[in-house]
Every structure is written in C-alpha cells, then in structure tokens.
Amino acid sequence: xxxxxxxxxxxxxxxxxxxxxxxxxxxxxxxxxxxxxxxxxxxxxxxxxxxxxxxxxxxxxxxxxxxxxxxxxxxxxxxxxxxxxxxxxxxxxxxxxxxxxxxxxxxxxxxxxxxxxxxxxxxxxxxxxxxxxxxxxxxxxxxxxxxxxxxxxxxxxxxxxxxxxxxxxxxxxxxxxxxxxxxxxxxxxxxxxxxxxxxxxxxxxxxxxxxxxxxxxxxxxxxxxxxxxxxxxxxxxxxxxxxxxxxxxxxxxxxxxxxxxxxxxxxxxxxxxxxxxxxxxxxxxxxxxxxxxxxxxxxxxxxxxxxxxxxxxxxxxxxxxxxxxxxxxxxxxxxxxxxxxxxxxxxxxxxxxxxxxxxxxxxxxxxxxx
Numbered sequence: 001x002x003x004x005x006x007x008x009x010x011x012x013x014x015x016x017x018x019x020x021x022x023x024x025x026x027x028x029x030x031x032x033x034x035x036x037x038x039x040x041x042x043x044x045x046x047x048x049x050x051x052x053x054x055x056x057x058x059x060x061x062x063x064x065x066x067x068x069x070x071x072x073x074x075x076x077x078x079x080x081x082x083x084x085x086x087x088x089x090x091x092x093x094x095x096x097x098x099x100x101x102x103x104x105x106x107x108x109x110x111x112x113x114x115x116x117x118x119x120x121x122x123x124x125x126x127x128x129x130x131x132x133x134x135x136x137x138x139x140x141x142x143x144x145x146x147x148x149x150x151x152x153x154x155x156x157x158x159x160x161x162x163x164x165x166x167x168x169x170x171x172x173x174x175x176x177x178x179x180x181x182x183x184x185x186x187x188x189x190x191x192x193x194x195x196x197x198x199x200x201x202x203x204x205x206x207x208x209x210x211x212x213x214x215x216x217x218x219x220x221x222x223x224x225x226x227x228x229x230x231x232x233x234x235x236x237x238x239x240x241x242x243x244x245x246x247x248x249x250x251x252x253x254x255x256x257x258x259x260x261x262x263x264x265x266x267x268x269x270x271x272x273x274x275x276x277x278x279x280x281x282x283x284x285x286x287x288x289x290x291x292x293x294x295x296x297x298x299x300x301x302x303x304x305x306x307x308x309x310x311x312x313x314x315x316x317x318x319x320x321x322x323x324x325x326x327x328x329x330x331x332x333x334x335x336x337x338x339x340x341x342x343x344x345x346x347x348x349x350x351x352x353x354x355x356x357x358x359x360x361x362x363x364x365x366x367x368x369x370x
Contacts, residue, residue, distance in 0.1 A: 002034040003058075003135040004349065004368060005084040006071055011035075021350040025068065025357055026284040028075055032353050035084050037135040041096065051101040052122065053138050056093035056111060060157035060343075060369040061132035063356050064089045065188065069282035070130055088132030089113075092147070092156035096136075104141045110151075111144040113160045116321040126318060127161065135370065145324060148332065154343040155331070158189075158365035161318070163327035163338065165276050166193035168319030169252055173274045177203035179249035184263070186210035186219050186227070187363055190254040190276065192339050195223040197327075200335055207245070218363060236262040255279035264302045267311050274314040339364030 002019070012020060012031035019034040041047060047055060067087055074085040095109045105111070113128045123140035131137065147156055169190075175181060181198065185191045186208040198206055199222070208219045209228040216227045230239040236259065240246065247268040253259050256275040267273060279285070306313065330336035341364040344352040355366040 001037050001135055003037045003086055003370075004032060004133045004352075005035050005086045006074055006078070007031050007033050007035060007084050008078045008080065008082075011082070019347060019349060021353045023353050023357055026072060026282070028072055028284060030071060030075055030353075030357075031078075032349055034347070034349065038084065039134070039136045041136045047097055049097070049099060049138050050140075051099040053099050053140055054095050054102055054105055054144070055097040055136055055138055056091075056144070057096045058091050058093040058132065058135055058137070058370060059110075060153050060345075060367050061088040061091040062158045062365045062367045063087065063132075064161050066277075066281060067130075068357070069285060072282045072284050086131035086134035089127050089130060090157060090160050091129070091132040092151075092153060092159075093137075095144075102141055105144065105146065109146050110149060110156070112147050112156050114143050114145045114321055114324055115160050115164055115318045116143075116324065117318045118320060133368070145321070145328070147328065151328075151331075153369055154340045154365070154367040155338045157367045157369075158338050158340060159328070159331075160324065162189040162193035163331075163336070164319035164324040165190050165316065166197050167323035167327050169274045169276060169316050170194060170197045171319075171323065172314055172316060173250045173252060173272050175201070175204060175250055178205075180205045180207070180247065180268070181250045181252065182207045182209065182228075182248045182263070182266075183225075184209050184251065184253040184259045185255055187212050187215050188254050189339070189365060191252070192363060194252050195219070195225065196336050196338075199223045207248070209239070215363065240266060250274065261302070264311075265305045267305070267309065269309045269311075271309065271311045272314060273311065274316055276316045276318075341366045343367045343369060345369035 009031050012033055015033040021032040023030055067089055071087055092112050095105050095107055115127045117125045119125050123142050128139055128143035181204050183191050183194050187210055206225040208225045209230055211230045211232040216229055219225055219227050228245055246266045248266055249268050249271050251273045253275040254277050258279040341362050352368045
C-alpha cells in the first residue's frame with residue numbers, strides 16, 4: 001500500500017504524475033509522491049514490536065507549521081535514490097495490532113495523537129510522531145487518545161496540537177472577567193483554537209491581530225473580537241498606536257520572535273505574556289515582513305517594563321492529557337470547534353500540498369485522507 005512522502009527528485013520524475021506534486025517552499029524545491037510503504041504490515045502475522053505498544057494504521061493526517069522546517073531539513077539529505085520522508089504531525093488512525101501487555105486499547109479503536117508534555121515512565125513527552133503520513137506506525141498507548149466513531153475524519157486528523165496547546169495556554173494565562181486579551185497571528189491554527197476556547201467567555205474584551213485583510217471579517221464575526229489589522233510592510237509597533245491597542249492584561253502569542261520585542265510593552269500591570277513557539281524555525285524561513293527588523297525594543301526597556309509592572313512571561317509547550325480531553329469533550333458538546341480548510345480524499349496530491357504550504361486566505365487545516 002502507498003503513503004505520501006517527500007522524495008528524491010530523480011525518483012519523483014519516474015512517479016505517476018497523478019500521484020505526485022511539486023512546490024517551491026522557501027526557495028527550496030520539494031517533491032512529493034504516493035510511494036510504497038516502507039513498512040509492510042501483515043495483519044495475519046505477529047509483528048515484532050514492544051509488548052507494551054500498538055500499531056496504528058492511518059486513516060488521515062494533516063500538517064502543522066513546524067512540519068515546514070522538518071521538510072526543509074529533510075530535503076537537504078534527499079540524495080539517496082530510494083529515500084523517502086513521511087511528514088506531518090497529526091493524524092487519526094485505527095489500532096490494528098495490540099501488544100500482549102496493552103490493556104487500554106483494542107484492535108478497531110479509532111485514535112488520535114496525544115502530545116502531552118509531562119514526562120511519564122515508558123515513553124517520551126511531546127508530539128508522538130513527525131511522520132504522520134506514514135501508513136503504519138508503532139506507538140505507546142499513552143501517546144494516543146481514543147476518539148468517538150462519529151468524530152469527523154477531518155476534525156480528528158487536525159485536532160491534537162492546536163487544541164491541546166490552546167487549552168493549556170488559556171488555562172495557564174488565568175484570564176479573569178473584564179480583562180483585555182490579545183491573540184496574535186489570527187490566521188494560525190493555534191490562534192484560531194485559542195479564539196475558539198475564549199469565544200464562550202462573554203466577560204472579556206477580546207482582540208485578535210492579523211496581517212491578512214480577508215481574515216478581518218471572519219475573525220470579527222466568528223469570535224466577536226476587535227480585529228487589529230497589521231500592515232506587514234511597516235514595523236509592528238506602528239499598528240498599535242491606537243490607545244485602545246494597549247494595556248492588555250493577557251497576550252497569547254504563537255510566534256514569540258515575531259511579536260514579543262514590540263508587544264511586550266503593551267501589557268498592563270500584572271499582565272501575562274504566554275507564548276508557545278517561533279516563526280523562524282529554519283534558517284530558510286526568514287521573516288516575511290519588517291515586523292521584527294531593526295533593533296525594535298531593547299531588552300532593558302522590555303524587562304524594565306516587566307519588572308516595574310509585575311508582568312509574568314509564561315513559556316508553554318503543548319499541554320496535558322487533561323487539556324486534550326477537555327477540548328474533545330467541549331467539541332462533542334458544541335462548545336469548541338476546529339476550523340477546516342478542506343479534506344482531500346481523492347488522491348489529489350498537488351491540491352493537498354498547494355493548500356497546505358502555499359499562501360491561502362481561507363482559514364483552517366488541510367487534511368489528506370487515505
């Protein structure tokens with residue numbers, strides 16, 4: 001059976017064009033194709049895996065911002081003719097084999113990844129797989145979460161990272177009634193998830209910033225938020241000269257390197273700055289605008305402001321299992337949603353990579369279904 005992967009150009013040129021795609025990602029040529037799985041799992045034979053692990057057959061997967069840097073890094077080593085790099089960080093799949101010591105999952109269970117961060121005996125914390133497009137993959141049950149059969153495939157394949165991170169960041173920011181909250185990078189999946197978490201909180205004053213003009217109406221309508229449209233050709237601080245765009249009690253930011261130098265001084269007394277990642281995750285991923293060019297705000301000025309106003313800086317990496325379970329429960333109860341751009345289920349590889357990696361104005365995740 002076939003799986004989607006990044007491959008060598010020489011091999012790509014021999015692949016079926018209907019199952020292949022090419023894009024230029026950060027000035028780097030990247031070649032994709034459906035290729036034979038490197039793991040041929042025979043469900044009638046006993047696989048050689050850890051007795052405490054299970055094997056999952058992927059139903060669908062999706063890509064996150066972090067996967068860009070992983071693909072760019074992998075492309076530097078695509079010199080071996082038969083080398084392939086499955087990619088992606090989120091998936092939904094079916095358990096097809098259970099180790100003899102596993103009693104929490106059974107064959108036929110539908111599961112998503114659990115990117116919980118606390119270190120637990122027997123398995124590593126964090127994202128379970130950097131190879132979500134791999135058709136078959138071995139996991140510790142602690143890195144999986146069973147989901148309802150009626151959870152839509154596209155939602156399930158897009159659920160974990162943004163939801164788990166958003167619930168953790170909002171929880172740790174300890175937002176109180178009447179507070180003023182800014183979510184940055186409004187078109188990012190993590191920011192959309194945080195807006196989803198907060199939309200049911202009618203007692204806060206929510207702001208969302210974005211460089212995308214087409215996103216303004218959507219963000220305002222969907223989340224009842226005041227939208228700050230950033231001019232990507234000017235320093236970020238220029239977009240926050242309005243007196244209403246300051247004294248935030250909480251700033252929730254997925255890209256600390258893009259926003260922190262300019263926005264840190266926009267926090268009020270006892271404010272909280274919560275962030276979870278970087279925009280520039282690879283040397284080829286330069287800044288797309290002038291927002292952080294130049295000296296910006298000096299570290300002395302930033303931290304003088306932080307100390308004099310008793311501000312807290314909170315670094316956040318993913319979330320707990322409880323955060324993910326709460327997100328799933330809220331989704332099932334109609335209190336939380338995952339924005340989906342489209343589901344590609346007809347083998348259209350070029351459409352999938354175009355919608356995933358190239359600029360688009362429609363928000364949400366792009367999902368590939370096997």
